[in-house]
Amino acid sequence: MSDTAASEGIRRKGEDALGKLAQDLLENPLVHGALARAFEAREKAAQAQEVAMGALNLPSAADLERLTRRVRSLSQRLEGIEDGVDRLDQHLADLGGSGALDKRLDAIQERLDAIAADLAAFKAPQA
Numbered sequence: 001m002s003d004t005a006a007s008e009g010i011r012r013k014g015e016d017a018l019g020k021l022a023q024d025l026l027e028n029p030l031v032h033g034a035l036a037r038a039f040e041a042r043e044k045a046a047q048a049q050e051v052a053m054g055a056l057n058l059p060s061a062a063d064l065e066r067l068t069r070r071v072r073s074l075s076q077r078l079e080g081i082e083d084g085v086d087r088l089d090q091h092l093a094d095l096g097g098s099g100a101l102d103k104r105l106d107a108i109q110e111r112l113d114a115i116a117a118d119l120a121a122f123k124a125p126q127a
Contacts, residue, residue, distance in 0.1 A: 025031045050060045
């Protein structure tokens with residue numbers, strides 16, 4: 001029998017023994033009850049800590065986690081808005097800048113003034 005096979009056999013027997021011991025401990029009502037009480041005590045301690053921190057107006061870990069998620073969400077939204085503003089800025093630059101836009105608006109205003117004058121002239125003879 002080689003050293004590897006012997007060590008493998010010893011390891012397997014050790015794992016089996018530990019597995020059986022763990023199973024026996026978990027099936028023991030005394031150990032099971034102690035574990036259940038320990039978990040209940042842990043939960044009560046966590047609740048008491050949360051109440052105490054709330055009384056001191058300090059955020060809990062859950063509060064900080066919610067706040068972190070909210071900040072990430074807002075950051076992603078802000079990045080989306082920034083991307084949209086960048087696209088609009090590029091689109092305006094492609095149109096020829098704000099000078100060209102001002103000229104177009106002035107031309108539209110002049111045309112509207114001319115139409116208003118024509119309408120006023122059209123209504124005047126009929127009155």
